[in-house]
Amino acid sequence: MRIEGSNIFLTGASSGIGAALAVELTRRGARVAAVSRRASAGVAVSIQADLAIPEERARAVGAALAALDRIDILINNAGVGVYAPSWKTPMDDMRHMFEVNLFGAVDLTQRLAPSMVARGSGLVVNVASIASKVTLPWFTLYSASKAALEAFTRGLRMELASTGVGAMLVCPGYVKTNFQNAVLGGRPPEKLVSGKRFASTAGAVALAVADGIERDARTVMTPALGWALVAAARLAPGVVDGRLRAMLESIGDE
Numbered sequence: 525m526r527i528e529g530s531n532i533f534l535t536g537a538s539s540g541i542g543a544a545l546a547v548e549l550t551r552r553g554a555r556v557a558a559v560s561r562r563a564s565a566g567v568a569v570s571i572q573a574d575l576a577i578p579e580e581r582a583r584a585v586g587a588a589l590a591a592l593d594r595i596d597i598l599i600n601n602a603g604v605g606v607y608a609p610s611w612k613t614p615m616d617d618m619r620h621m622f623e624v625n626l627f628g629a630v631d632l633t634q635r636l637a638p639s640m641v642a643r644g645s646g647l648v649v650n651v652a653s654i655a656s657k658v659t660l661p662w663f664t665l666y667s668a669s670k671a672a673l674e675a676f677t678r679g680l681r682m683e684l685a686s687t688g689v690g691a692m693l694v695c696p697g698y699v700k701t702n703f704q705n706a707v708l709g710g711r712p713p714e715k716l717v718s719g720k721r722f723a724s725t726a727g728a729v730a731l732a733v734a735d736g737i738e739r740d741a742r743t744v745m746t747p748a749l750g751w752a753l754v755a756a757a758r759l760a761p762g763v764v765d766g767r768l769r770a771m772l773e774s775i776g777d778e
Contacts, residue, residue: 525647525690525737528553531592533585533636535575535628536602538562540701541651544730545601552734557588557595560602568592575602576623578631585635597737598636599649600629600673605703607710610664617708618665625669630676637680637689644688647737650677651694654750658757658764661772662710681742693743694733697750698723 532549536542537558546558546567558564559571569591573584588595604624606617633648640646655663656670674693681691700723729746736744745751757764 525597525645525740527597527734527738530554530596531594532556532597532599533559533588533595533632534599534601535559535632536651537564537567540703541696541699541726541729541733542601544726545599545733548727548730548734554597555592557592559584559588575628576620581628581631582635585632594639594643595636596640596645597647597649598632599651599733600632601649601651602628603651603653603670603703604708605663605666606708607662608665610668613665613709620708621665622669622672625666626672626676629673633680637684640689641684641687646689647692648677648680648689649692649694649733649737650674651696651733652677654695654697654745654753656693656695657754658768661768690740692736692741694729694736695743695745695750696724696729697745697747697753699729700725 527549532554534542534546534549534556537546537556538560542558542560543564546556546564549556550567555568557569557571558567559573559575561572561574563572564570569588571584571587573580575581575584602624604621606613606621608617629650637646637648650673652670652673653666655667656674659667659671677691677693684691724747732744732746753764
């Protein structure tokens with residue numbers, strides 16, 4: 525889909541992948557309505573909203589449409605996580621995470637996709653994670669929320685196949701952002717933190733997403749090496765589970 529001249533509704537836009545996407549999409553000629561809890565600079569429209577609250581999502585959509593008239597591309601990028609065992613994560617934290625990671629994305633899609641279908645053109649981009657394909661035991665409930673977002677994206681693509689509206693899934697690996705500092709609780713394995721030097725940058729992910737939009741990709745895995753982990757998890761699940769479990773157990777060694 526063409527980015528130049530398009531109107532884009534982008535969530536989670538004030539930092540990390542979202543901020544880099546706002547810059548890249550604007551550079552390619554899009555008008556971006558950037559939605560986040562903090563104001564965004566350098567975009568056509570900056571909207572402050574808490575996407576965990578349905579009324580705030582409705583207000584953000586209304587503000588974007590009032591400023592831009594229409595939305596051609598919806599990018600559900602906002603996300604939050606919790607580093608805690610699933611069997612003792614507070615239910616309020618779990619509900620908050622699913623509200624942002626899944627329900628918010630579905631809600632915004634329901635608010636914006638009908639007008640895309642009516643025009644016969646549009647795109648919904650859902651930013652999941654490699655954790656949607658390979659469950660990370662230090663991030664079990666986050667993985668579950670992103671796996672649900674992936675299933676939603678795949679089903680949505682099939683539902684919209686004859687309408688001219690597409691659905692694209694994005695699966696970033698480990699990215700150098702402040703995401704870990706904004707989680708609802710817990711901390712990641714030290715081995716994961718120490719491997720941060722091998723992580724992607726937000727700018728690299730933004731480039732991959734923008735390129736994926738313009739070539740009508742179904743799924744963007746970034747870095748592409750992530751497909752090797754997905755293949756290994758499918759071909760040798762016991763081995764991969766063992767390696768991930770060892771990383772999880774390193775938390776207790778510190």
